[in-house]
Amino acid sequence: MLLDTASLYFRAYFGVPESVKAPDGTPVNAVRGLLDFIARLVQDHRPDDLVACMDADWRPQWRVDLIPTYKAHRVAEEAPAGSTAPDAEEIPDTLSPQVPVIEEVLDALGIARVGVPEYEADDVIGTLTQRATGPVDIVTGDRDLFQLVDDGRGVRVLYPVKGVGTLQVTDETALREKYGVDGSGYADLALLRGDPSDGLPGVAGIGEKTAAKLLATYGDLAGILAAVDDPAAKLTPSQRKRLTEGRPYLAVAPKVVRVATDVPLPDFDPALPREAADPERLEALAHQWGLGGSLQRLLAALGQ
Template sequence: MTTKRLFLVDAMAIAFRSYYAFGMGRPLTTSSGQPVAAVFGTAMFMHKLLTEQRPDYLVIARDVRQPTFRHQMYPQYKANRSAMPEDLVAQLPLLERLFKAFGCPLLSIPGFEADDLIGSMARQWGTPDLQVYIVSGDKDFMQLVNDHTFLYQPKKGEDAAIIDRGGVAAKFGCTPEQVIDCLALIGDSSDNVPGVPGIGEKGAGKLIAEYGSLERILENIPLINNKKMREALLNGRDLGLLSRQLVTIRTDIELPVTL
């Protein structure tokens, strides 16, 4: 049986990337003054993706602009982000029309992020006979990588990077299954996820390598020789557990479409 390929596109990740690639410097507008940098860049990216990769299936997931379950869990979630630029807000209706023009499902579910929709599709649909490619630059998706799920990361001025298990190990020094615990320790400044204050990437990598999981790390705090690291974990235990919940991509959402 021929292996088929499903591409899951993180809509706003691509739109933001296109906005900053084409909208900086002299703004790109129509003759009437309508900003179109994000629309133009997204259209170019999608055309390149479809003509070069020729996916068997394509689904686009987008965020809702309302709070999600993560905001209910931690009101400061993403609170450090600036408001969306007005000229990008003005392009959202055009971007929606563009994505719909590709004739594939365009999904959003109130209360969830696009990440959770993509995670659920990847886990529920991916099989050895159906490879899944997650189209996004977001490193959080590395937690979903397995033998038939890959991260397709766009790169400026070069071909996209295909991240497999080896790519995850190169980035985090751990397996995809351990990425959640690594992120729980490090935190994520872009999403205002606190992590464990005082634990950086290097320290998190060492802890995961030695103990295997956040749970085992917390169980063995008294045995950790490094005093600063031990104190950081004692003081930041609850933040680490909260951060683990925040960085975990949901994979169990009931999906409104099937392949």
């Protein structure tokens, strides 16, 4: 089980009241919400391995170099105090202080936490999925990871609809029903239609339905571009014109949109922890931040 950790703690932050606070009055709603999410996931799915995948770089420069608008609207006008990063994501002030607490608690629990400089959590997830020898459940609220769905390898996305109590199981059947493509086709669909939430312009005039029809007819992006160069291909004049004008974007978009599957990962133990890595530290964190029942429920789910 691979967790898109930031996606989940964002959902926890907005799903758990900010009145949930530590003894000193600091909000810990994202911390406690995430612990409850993980407890529920472990309890319901009993994974052998569990990895909390992190955004070591949520907006890698190599992606920005290819498409300058990539996540540009999410960049804060000014970096948060103490930040040395040239870009800082606009996140609520009461959430950012909770992230180091989340990291410390996961480490003390012994839950593998993996982030790699210059890569997003999506890329870590893509690489671990590629390396996996058995079934993989990816837990994320980000549709970008639908591109990894692969029935043949047992790779599916568990997409939270409401908390993590209600998860939409996304396999290739679900993708074909909703989008008309399978997992491998989802990235091509996404880059053709664009994604305002990620600053991806897409091809002007090519929406989701048109993109799906083109992929159904020509197989993949390469097939569509070959059709543009083939006078006999049954593209409408408008489609041919728009795709021709979109060629500069289409030349670089695949590298930006497709998750990396060859990230150099550090050594780590993905096994579900049967005992805390640092019990004393965990107890101190529980006391300092008032983690209470949330931590107890996760420990119980882990069998600790």
